[in-house]
Amino acid sequence: MRASVVGLFTVKETPAEAELVSHRLMLRAGLIRMVAAGIYTWLPLGLRVLRRVEQVVREEMERAGAVELLMPAIQPAELWQESGRWTKYGPELLRLHDRHERPFCFGPTHEEVITDLIRREVRSYRQLPLTFFQIQTKFRDEIRPRFGVMRAREFVMKDAYSFHDTEASLRSGYERMHAAYTRIFERLGLAARAVAADSGAIGGRISHEFHVLADAGEDRLALSDKSAYAANVELAETLPSTLPRATPQHALAEEGLPPGRKSQDPSGDHPASRVRIEILEGHGGEVWAVALRADHELNPIKAAKLFGPVSAMSEEKIHERLGCNPACLGPVGLSLSLVADHAAAELSDFTSGANRDGRYLSGINWGRDCPEPARHDLRLVTEGDPSPDGQGHLHLVRGIEVGHIFQLGTEYSERMHARFREETGGETCFWMGCYGIGVSRIVAAAVEQHHDEWGIVWPLPLAPFDYAIAPIGGNAPERILDVAQSLENRLEQAGRSVLLDDRGLRPGAMFADLDLTGIPHRLVVSERGLGRGIIEWRDRKTQRTEEIPLDTACEMLAQSVPRSF
């Protein structure tokens, strides 16, 4: 294909609005253009990459026994009211009205529509299991869309749904999808990892996320260095210590802040020997105090599981209600009952606030100076924590969530009265699984994982073109272009995709552009080379260059570029 036909819209300048390298490179290489916040056009080069992702996803879904269908983007509110999510989903659900003022939404996911289909069409256990998938444009009205297509509002997703007659069948369908996801990321040439995850707004009990590993990832993952344990830090458990708490050595002492010390760090001790208090409020006005080791962070998902939906109490409200700054709160004399994270509850002779501004206590001991608190797992794991499966220690890495699979169980089928006839003659609810992949996000994640200072370095299966041909004009541009064109034709006949840069740029500008777009192989056809019967072949990744004879170039290239699909 000719660059003049594709309309290669590359950009030299680094776009000011782009924080992430993938966002910058996708704009600069001419893969995407913003139309509105979080809403993008996929330019031809970007769409070619997107389609390659789609194709691998489609093939692996089909291999796993899923069948493609296409549900509508616009969904009637009634179905969401039935499932209870019309009110629960929040403002990310793009709601709208048609000309008759009937309420609809632009589907961010399709559990309701598919459950409605299946309850109408499937009567008997004999028709099960069934697994359907679609690859479709979705919309989630993110409050702060950013990072290009990484966190866009309109995006392309593969969503699959399975229906089973028993929980065992659901579990085996889920395992098949887990395996298909693993193969998808392998085939795409991406380093990815499955981790146990919280199931969030989609629901169900068991779920796994798939992450492309990259420093820019918004998620933190906890991986054991000795076992297969892997979980999103949101979910990763901490283990209570198996050792008894140390015997108190010190007396309780109240002290003032030394000059220059902040109340957050009153004594200059290691924060691991300090306790801080967080105050949480429930939606019904309930208040909880949580004790954490000062070097630990509260895990909001664990807190929500224990208390229900909560948010942090504001500093002003704490002051008004408890009479001091949040940083000066402590367990001794606190007028609220206290829940402690295991690690905080395991301390002896610790430091904490005195519940008065500017004052703190040292030598505090649970049970002696304040009541023994209820103990729970409430914190985020940290690097080096023991692995919850007892094998090894946790290593934290960053990941970009590109897939999420769920065992929904009977959550939707119960709410929507989706039932089938069992073998025994009775009626029961379908067991359901659902399985998502962020198709457009994978493109951005791939760029995060595969780039260098000159631009994108596509893994072969994702490249928009296998080859870029760069004709270098000299004194006989017509002849050079003829050779380039015949090379293009022969490679395309051999099943390779080729971009022929016929824009007539100078070599430096052309090479910089082609490096930016990340096409794995560049073939330079130049006057000097042709004089010697050779073309230059350069590997984008290694930047290794080789001269190859023009007359055997095609056969050689057709053989030497392995393609995984």
Place this chain on the structure above:
Amino acid sequence: MRASVVGLFTVKETPAEAELVSHRLMLRAGLIRMVAAGIYTWLPLGLRVLRRVEQVVREEMERAGAVELLMPAIQPAELWQESGRWTKYGPELLRLHDRHERPFCFGPTHEEVITDLIRREVRSYRQLPLTFFQIQTKFRDEIRPRFGVMRAREFVMKDAYSFHDTEASLRSGYERMHAAYTRIFERLGLAARAVAADSGAIGGRISHEFHVLADAGEDRLALSDKSAYAANVELAETLPSTLPRATPQHALAEEGLPPGRKSQDPSGDHPASRVRIEILEGHGGEVWAVALRADHELNPIKAAKLFGPVSAMSEEKIHERLGCNPACLGPVGLSLSLVADHAAAELSDFTSGANRDGRYLSGINWGRDCPEPARHDLRLVTEGDPSPDGQGHLHLVRGIEVGHIFQLGTEYSERMHARFREETGGETCFWMGCYGIGVSRIVAAAVEQHHDEWGIVWPLPLAPFDYAIAPIGGNAPERILDVAQSLENRLEQAGRSVLLDDRGLRPGAMFADLDLTGIPHRLVVSERGLGRGIIEWRDRKTQRTEEIPLDTACEMLAQSVPRSF
């Protein structure tokens, strides 16, 4: 692929809500299911047909030099305000607000988005021409969605846009698209016809529609029996007579309606010798009277071209204003100035209303009894009218509009200030073309054109599967299924798509289902047949049956089923 995996959702009963045969058959064969009015899920079988259409369209677009991209479904209002269509497009444009109350629409078409892209990215005539296309879900909020996916609100469309430096370049791009469209319908196995058309809400001066010919079509097309002339009746011109008007023979006479006669047909003459009057109102309250021959219909598009946007005045209002029923209006003594269609103006000694209820006039002659009217082409053509190109006569047929191409000219680029640098150094507006195909509507149109009393009869290129294999159980269902399965595998390896009906239905029910789905070839594997070493091969269309030896079946079938792609 197994029927048990696909989840073949066929239905015996004829759905009550479906008027058109394509709607009925698409529901019954399990191609689509309604989710809300005009909003459908494409079931696996239907999606396979849709994808075949998409693939042919994609290949022909690429062959015509167009490059695929993907613009967003959700478009910001600002762009539509710039083009002037935010207010002009009417309630078919699905408008919505995001969580920040910013206005957007769900794109029914993408002229604004692509023009915005090109004005940002293309600077010079050197980068032109460029043609882009996308295959995408669109939304048009039809007031009365009906006929299944034929007139749906959410639908799949291929839209292409071309940008040129000169009108000549636009014209040649337009011709290339015209030829590509012709090839698309040929390849899909559909009898289609291109006709000159009105460009409506999209704009521009020259446009052609592509219609699949079918009795259920909503459009009427006028085709010459002697030349290539073809136009939508909306657009088809009528020619004024070349003969002079006949000399008046009769005196003007006023008469009362004979008993039993309606005022619409006072004298029992042939309506071709009567004139009736239609009263039209403009949006600013202007009023026009139009004289038509009583056997002719007003062409609203011709009227709008002459008068601007108009609608028919209500019966009540006519009575109030002119003192009689609309059927009693006539040119003699009418208190409004009159415009006549050529055919009405060519009459002598004609009959018409007397502008009083129950009274009519005969022997009316223009110029003698009432003023000579202004003459215009205002009516719809009728069967047998002379062809406007002077060659032959018009034949009227019905068509389903499945494509529409437009020479937009500089309409959008002027309004949106989309300019490029010319070779001469100046700046000028892009010349634009746009080219749509109703991908999902093609599926319904194909069913209208290809069905029989038992169900759909797909043209080969559109069939969801090439072969259906029907195993007939008998006493050894396992062995039969084994043979069927090995046949399936071998045909699939030969590149054929196969549906193996493993649902265990009785032969009658299975055959009826397979006939309904329209799969072109049915292979019956039965105990009796296998005893004789044969399978039965049946052609869905001709219903011809042949016995073929099992051991050579695959090679034979792989050769004998021509596939156009």
